[in-house]
Amino acid sequence: MTSKPPAGLDAAAFMRSHWQREPLLVRKAFPGFSDPLSPREVLALAGDPDATSRLVRRRGTAYSLEHGPISPSRFQQLPRRDWTVLVQDTNHFSPGARELLARFDFIPHARIDDVMVSYAAPGGSVGPHVDSYDVFLLQGHGRRRWQISRQEDHRFVPGIDLKILERFTADEEWVLEAGDMLYLPPGIAHHGVAESECLTWSIGFRAPTDAELVTGFLDFLRDRLAPAGQYRDPGAAPARHPGEIPPGLVAHAASAMESIHWNGALLREFTGRFLSEPKAHVYFTPPNRPLTRAQFAREAARRGVALDPRSRLMFSGTMFFLNGEAAEVPAKARAMLQSLADGRRIAGPVEAPREFWDVTHGWYLQGYAHAGETP
Ligand code: SIN
Ligand code: CO
Numbered sequence: 001m002t003s004k005p006p007a008g009l010d011a012a013a014f015m016r017s018h019w020q021r022e023p024l025l026v027r028k029a030f031p032g033f034s035d036p037l038s039p040r041e042v043l044a045l046a047g048d049p050d051a052t053s054r055l056v057r058r059r060g061t062a063y064s065l066e067h068g069p070i071s072p073s074r075f076q077q078l079p080r081r082d083w084t085v086l087v088q089d090t091n092h093f094s095p096g097a098r099e100l101l102a103r104f105d106f107i108p109h110a111r112i113d114d115v116m117v118s119y120a121a122p123g124g125s126v127g128p129h130v131d132s133y134d135v136f137l138l139q140g141h142g143r144r145r146w147q148i149s150r151q152e153d154h155r156f157v158p159g160i161d162l163k164i165l166e167r168f169t170a171d172e173e174w175v176l177e178a179g180d181m182l183y184l185p186p187g188i189a190h191h192g193v194a195e196s197e198c199l200t201w202s203i204g205f206r207a208p209t210d211a212e213l214v215t216g217f218l219d220f221l222r223d224r225l226a227p228a229g230q231y232r233d234p235g236a237a238p239a240r241h242p243g244e245i246p247p248g249l250v251a252h253a254a255s256a257m258e259s260i261h262w263n264g265a266l267l268r269e270f271t272g273r274f275l276s277e278p279k280a281h282v283y284f285t286p287p288n289r290p291l292t293r294a295q296f297a298r299e300a301a302r303r304g305v306a307l308d309p310r311s312r313l314m315f316s317g318t319m320f321f322l323n324g325e326a327a328e329v330p331a332k333a334r335a336m337l338q339s340l341a342d343g344r345r346i347a348g349p350v351e352a353p354r355e356f357w358d359v360t361h362g363w364y365l366q367g368y369a370h371a372g373e374t375p
Helices: 011-017 039-046 072-076 095-102 210-224 247-257 264-276 293-303 331-343 354-365
Strands: 024-026 053-059 062-067 083-087 112-120 134-139 144-149 172-176 181-184 189-194 198-205 304-307 313-316 319-322 325-327 345-347 369-371
Touching: 039 053, 039 072, 039 083, 039 112, 095 112, 095 198, 144 181, 172 181, 210 264, 264 313, 264 319, 264 325, 293 304, 293 354, 293 369, 313 331, 319 331, 331 345, 331 354, 354 369
Parallel strands: none
Antiparallel strands: 024 181, 053 062, 053 083, 083 112, 112 198, 134 181, 134 198, 144 172, 144 189, 304 345, 304 369, 313 319, 319 325
16 A cells, blocks of 8 residues: 655656656645654754764855764854754654655655755755755745756856855745645756755655666676686797787687676666665664564564665565565565565554565564564
């Protein structure tokens, strides 16, 4: 079961006309929106060493960046205006942020980056910039003025840690209030300035570049290749030009490359592993005193089964991929594992074939899934 899209957003029409194409402002996309985390909770999360956070300060048109964790004492030193704190991956920490993300289930999970939140003091901004991501900018507490530009000049201010556009000429602008949402495809320049203290939730979707896919695939292939041959040159004539690479050696290199083979199944396996790979800082904690297979099946059948908030589970055909690994899945477990991949959890009571519990118990032992709700 998947959640409903935001109000006023017809998923089919949106995907056809706006996704990857055109910005879209949706007023009251989340009527009566209540922030998954309060401003105080966002600032507390920015101090958590497990979270990825940044502080951006603005002085006139100059911006500076500090990397988190950001301690409460650091916040006390800041002025009343003109700064922003950004926290990535709030869906890893907040059930409310996960529910928010589920409202975008009309977009494949393979495209998900994260739910980022920004807390801004009045006047706070991260500066005009462009992203390579599709993003839904959902306004929470407070008000933010967004300006966008279709300009093609994407030159950044040189020599700073932040990507700030050197020149920004707005062609449209709006003030967003709680529950309003602005969708931006990649490459649309934008600049958001807090009109009051505010929270903005960025539901971000990424797409792999071809350079990432190709280098990733070459790494994947390298780990699987074990070419056995070696160049040999018995009976070679004395070298007339010792500086010259023997033509036979060049020809041998070419024939060695013929041992590089792949097929559709290998490509699919690579793609699944690549897309389900967690972010570099993510690690999973196996249970301290793990339940046996039978205890787990009993417990999860009663209370339901849920993916860990950091897990990325997806499938392609009959293949399943979880957190960068290809999972062996018996045919009898497939349908229920597809439901788990779609919904990220299955509410209890759960009636499932034995094979489903075999697979999910294995995932539970690695910290990838849990019995009941996520901890
Ligand atoms: C913000 O929330 O201030 C920045 C979000 C973005 O521009 O992507
Ligand atoms: Co942006």
